[in-house]
Amino acid sequence: MIANNYYHNSINEADYYFVKQQCENTFKQNKFSEGDQNIKIRNIRKDFPILERKINGYNLVWLDNAATTQKPLCVTESLNRYYKEYNSNVHRGAHTLAKEATEEYESARKKVQKFIGSSSPEEIIFLRGATEAINLVANTYGNMIINGQDEILVSQMEHHSNIVPWQMLCHKKGSRIVPIPINDKGEIILEEYEKLFSPRTKMVAITQVSNVLGTINPIREIVAIAHSHGVCVLVDGAQAAPHLSTDVRELDADFYTLSGHKMYGPTGIGVLYGKKALLDSMPPWQGGGGMIKDVDFDKTVYMDLPYKFEAGTGNIADAVALGTAVDYIEEIGMNNIECHEQELTKYAMEALSAIKGSYTIGNAYNKTSVLSFILDGVSPQKMAELLDSEGIAVRAGHHCAQPVLKHFGLSSTLRASIGLYNTYEDIDALVKGIIKHRYKS
Ligand code: PMP
Numbered sequence: 001m002i003a004n005n006y007y008h009n010s011i012n013e014a015d016y017y018f019v020k021q022q023c024e025n026t027f028k029q030n031k032f033s034e035g036d037q038n039i040k041i042r043n044i045r046k047d048f049p050i051l052e053r054k055i056n057g058y059n060l061v062w063l064d065n066a067a068t069t070q071k072p073l074c075v076t077e078s079l080n081r082y083y084k085e086y087n088s089n090v091h092r093g094a095h096t097l098a099k100e101a102t103e104e105y106e107s108a109r110k111k112v113q114k115f116i117g118s119s120s121p122e123e124i125i126f127l128r129g130a131t132e133a134i135n136l137v138a139n140t141y142g143n144m145i146i147n148g149q150d151e152i153l154v155s156q157m158e159h160h161s162n163i164v165p166w167q168m169l170c171h172k173k174g175s176r177i178v179p180i181p182i183n184d185k186g187e188i189i190l191e192e193y194e195k196l197f198s199p200r201t202k203m204v205a206i207t208q209v210s211n212v213l214g215t216i217n218p219i220r221e222i223v224a225i226a227h228s229h230g231v232c233v234l235v236d237g238a239q240a241a242p243h244l245s246t247d248v249r250e251l252d253a254d255f256y257t258l259s260g261h262k263m264y265g266p267t268g269i270g271v272l273y274g275k276k277a278l279l280d281s282m283p284p285w286q287g288g289g290g291m292i293k294d295v296d297f298d299k300t301v302y303m304d305l306p307y308k309f310e311a312g313t314g315n316i317a318d319a320v321a322l323g324t325a326v327d328y329i330e331e332i333g334m335n336n337i338e339c340h341e342q343e344l345t346k347y348a349m350e351a352l353s354a355i356k357g358s359y360t361i362g363n364a365y366n367k368t369s370v371l372s373f374i375l376d377g378v379s380p381q382k383m384a385e386l387l388d389s390e391g392i393a394v395r396a397g398h399h400c401a402q403p404v405l406k407h408f409g410l411s412s413t414l415r416a417s418i419g420l421y422n423t424y425e426d427i428d429a430l431v432k433g434i435i436k437h438r439y440k441s
Pocket of ligand 1: 128161207209400
């Protein structure tokens, strides 16, 4: 429970600035705080015109990246160009625009494939988001293999979208979810996880990065343990892909899901990766145009991968723009993003935990980009509103992950989440805002 799990400080405001100075001195010694890195971030910020907005007369400080990221100009231009220059349905026409749209759509698929280290574009299925991807797996693979007394291991820190589809399946089949426990720092307890396996265990569903705690889970080990019991693993990569280099083959994940809008791409587009042999063994989920080779009233022959799982007209423009977002991330360099965000996360953790009456939730040794906290005497909702009055966007609530909040005895936290364009100044603005309002409220 929370008692073992917070950084509770009792320093006053003057002391805070001393602590902050110490943090700055530490962080200024590393290469990501050097002048050229700051210049780089300032240049990157120019790609995001929305960051120049004033909110209530203040500069916007966007620290709600775990909910959605802002979009660089190249992504919005990619969308615009699609509709202005080559809007067409794909795969279905002999004309020029259909060919151009198909080429761009398939090229986006290849970009995503390389980005996550898959070996073939056939393993990349375009869907509406991570939620739809998990529902697809639950309704196809899950429906095939889960029966009666079977069990699905789901971690305690999952987003509702990696709980509810499995629960719906279990209700249908009379099976059950078994939670994978976490410790008070917000880390998976590997020894406990291993003990949960029995002949009834048929599936593991786990996030790579928690959207509440920022914990980076040891996915390779988690997958290896599951595989040693002959069990497949779905890894929810929605919060990992924008922050960490991902290699699905190295992780040996059986399924991996992405959400475009969390990685600087548009809303309404996401990806399911699945190992080819598994995807081949699964029945289609939705039926309709685009996923068939031949239809008769008594029989339908389905398309091969990946089209078997892409019924109807897909979200072509947004898939293309997701490809552009992948190009953008790769141009900056995933390693640079990772290091920059790691440094900001450490800085923010130090700064937030130095505030009197603050409790940080999620203190995993291995964590990135998400900072959840509560404050004595002021509700998360109230503080989020006060911060918004000065242009600082953070989220308050259960973050669609109620079981993990319940684990910490909470129903709501404040959550600040970092993206590639955030700066030390953004964190300072947050901390100063909290200190200012904390003592007023
Ligand atoms: N998993 C995690 C860890 C998430 O944070 C989210 C979005 N908050 C999702 C899944 C679902 O993503 P989407 O709503 O884009 O489908």
